[in-house]
Amino acid sequence: MARPSSGLAAVLVIDDLSLGPAAGGVRTRAYPDAAAMIAEAAALARAMTRKCALAGLDAGGAKAVVLDHPGLDRPAAFRALGRFIAELGGVFRTAGDLGTTTADLAAMAESCPYVHTDDHGLAEAVARGVVACVRACARARGRGLGGLRVAVQGCGAIGSAVARALAAEGAFLRVADVDPRRTHDVAEATGSHVHDPKDILFAPVDVLAPCAVGGVVTAEVAAQAPAWALCGAANNLLAEPAVAEALRARGILHVPDVVASAGAVIEGIGRSVMHLADREPLIAALGTTAGELLAESAATGRTTEDLAARRAVARIAAVRR
Numbered sequence: 001m002a003r004p005s006s007g008l009a010a011v012l013v014i015d016d017l018s019l020g021p022a023a024g025g026v027r028t029r030a031y032p033d034a035a036a037m038i039a040e041a042a043a044l045a046r047a048m049t050r051k052c053a054l055a056g057l058d059a060g061g062a063k064a065v066v067l068d069h070p071g072l073d074r075p076a077a078f079r080a081l082g083r084f085i086a087e088l089g090g091v092f093r094t095a096g097d098l099g100t101t102t103a104d105l106a107a108m109a110e111s112c113p114y115v116h117t118d119d120h121g122l123a124e125a126v127a128r129g130v131v132a133c134v135r136a137c138a139r140a141r142g143r144g145l146g147g148l149r150v151a152v153q154g155c156g157a158i159g160s161a162v163a164r165a166l167a168a169e170g171a172f173l174r175v176a177d178v179d180p181r182r183t184h185d186v187a188e189a190t191g192s193h194v195h196d197p198k199d200i201l202f203a204p205v206d207v208l209a210p211c212a213v214g215g216v217v218t219a220e221v222a223a224q225a226p227a228w229a230l231c232g233a234a235n236n237l238l239a240e241p242a243v244a245e246a247l248r249a250r251g252i253l254h255v256p257d258v259v260a261s262a263g264a265v266i267e268g269i270g271r272s273v274m275h276l277a278d279r280e281p282l283i284a285a286l287g288t289t290a291g292e293l294l295a296e297s298a299a300t301g302r303t304t305e306d307l308a309a310r311r312a313v314a315r316i317a318a319v320r321r
């Protein structure tokens, strides 16, 4: 959609509605062209479909992306986007994502009841899910979280919550952000070691927890990272599908991000659509799902990414019958 007067140029992809209304955040970025916007929205919407299906939510997947550019009149643009989403009548339930501010969400919510503006507790919900999944990796190696060495990439909303939650469980952390102030604040709050953001994924740790941007786990990371587990909250972590097999072949335990990062959507959809008084059982179940995927991968030789996708497709197919 485009609203030239406000500078709004946005793409909304609704991937699947079989399980319920489609959930997905609004991402705001300086995309190079329309094709890049469509490609990212489609990939993230598909990931949301799988994330909701695997988390046991009555929701499908979607994603909106907004072009960040010098001519963007943010209040007017996000108000227009809110009106557009309101016209859809509730098939798209949204919240924040990278680059979208609290003020942007508030502007959308002026005329749209389907915007989750209260981000209180969402990052902590993601962090509890990540901790449950890191615990599943540690268990697979006969370990606990105490003394586990974890590298956390990104010290934003999610990375800082993940670092706090893992430190509280006794893990030893290395943290890195391209913003040194954020790194410093998180390191100080959690007693963590500050690591160079350029090579945090090659740090000498047990577990990598990328919580910044997607696409960071490249073939080179899969081939050379010293870590034996990968479990982060950034969406669409793998740079390309083939990386999943490279990780498996090296024996790196990989919890797909559609499982590890589901805490926020469980909190949001669990509350607003499913009216669950207590969302914790679904968040705790992420760790169970992670453990099952790791065990099934070890038994079958399939990647956890492939097994997770199959599980999601099977749940959706069952309701379509």
Ligand SMILES: NC(=O)c1ccc[n+]([C@@H]2O[C@H](COP(=O)([O-])OP(=O)(O)OC[C@H]3O[C@@H](n4cnc5c(N)ncnc54)[C@H](O)[C@@H]3O)[C@@H](O)[C@H]2O)c1
Binding pocket: 096, 097, 098, 099, 122, 123, 126, 153, 154, 155, 156, 157, 158, 159, 176, 177, 178, 179, 182, 197, 211, 212, 213, 214, 233, 234, 235, 261, 262, 264, 265
């Ligand atoms: N916010 C949510 O509810 C939610 C839920 C699930 C998943 N996620 C995903 O988690 C990730 C982080 O989201 P957030 O809300 O914390 O965003 P954020 O903008 O608060 O934080 C992202 C941080 O990553 C840093 N960063 C960017 N590139 C980096 C790099 N190469 N190395 C190190 N640091 C880098 C940024 O400086 C920033 O501090 C995103 O991929 C997002 O899609 C977010």
